[in-house]
Amino acid sequence: MSADLTHIDTWLFDLDNTLYPEESGFMGQVEGRMTDFVAKVTGLPRDEAFVLQKKYLAEHGLTLRGLMLNHGVDPADFHALFHDLSLDLLAHDADLLAALERLPGRRLIFTNADDKHAERVLAHLGLDHLFDDVFHIHSFGFTPKPDPLGFERMIDAHGLTPATTAFFEDSERNLKPAFDLDMTTVLVGARAEASTAPFVTYRTTKLAPFLSGARLKEAA
Structure with missing residues (x-):
């Protein structure tokens, strides 16, 4: 059965591994650079740096947060790692574009x-014009x-009404605070x-067909 989203007027999306499939392998490249950075900062062998990287992710929700708290890492230095990363693994998805376009309200x-x-990835995917704003780590x-x-x-920043907001994520644990709200x-x-x-209302392996098949609020 199609999802009943007729009460939704705000559409909140995670970016990585949500607006493109994890199978693309792109986040594998991101994680590889991250591991190299952790090894450089800590002096650990790469395999131990990877373990620490995942420990910080589990404890803080973000590897960077652990690096900031425990090693005094400057976020600008960390983020610069990914600004020249090739986006060739990310492909345009015409079905997703059409599915996003039909959503009523804010995205x-x-x-x-x-x-x-976020700006680089959205522009490469051809989706940047569809979103009202990017609420990022800064x-x-x-x-x-x-x-x-x-x-x-x-x-608070966007004046959202949680009861009329749908949140899409590839990380299960990131959905719990949203559900609690x-x-x-x-x-x-x-x-x-x-x-x-x-705390997961709906589940889907692919975003585009889920959005395409969902029941939506009719235009006023």
Whole structure:
């Protein structure tokens, strides 16, 4: 059955591995550069740096947050790692473009990445004109998802009404604060169907057909 999203007037999307498929391999390149950076900062062998990278991600919601707190890393130095990364693995998706265009109301990006990365990816995907704003890691003061404070700051900044907002994410745990705030939550990606989390409203392996088939609010 198609999802009932007739109450939604604000569409909140994660960026990486949500607006393009994880299978693209693009985030693998991002993680590789991240591991190299952690190894350089800490002096650890690369395999140990990878373990620490994932530890910080689990503890803080963002590897960068752990690096800032424990190693005094400048966020600008960290983000610069990815600003020249090739985007060739990311392909235009005409079906997703059409599905996003039919959504009534505001469309926003909510990402733990920085503004430049988000702008590069959205422009490459041909989706940048569809979104009203990008709420990025600088916007919410480096309190990354799933920190509830980041959600509160995003809601305040854009005057969102959680009950009429749908949030799309590839990370299950990032959906819990949204659900607790009364948002409709949608888990996207290859692991979605296996999820049994009670805070996930809908699950879909592919975003475009889910949006295309959803029931939407009629235009006024």
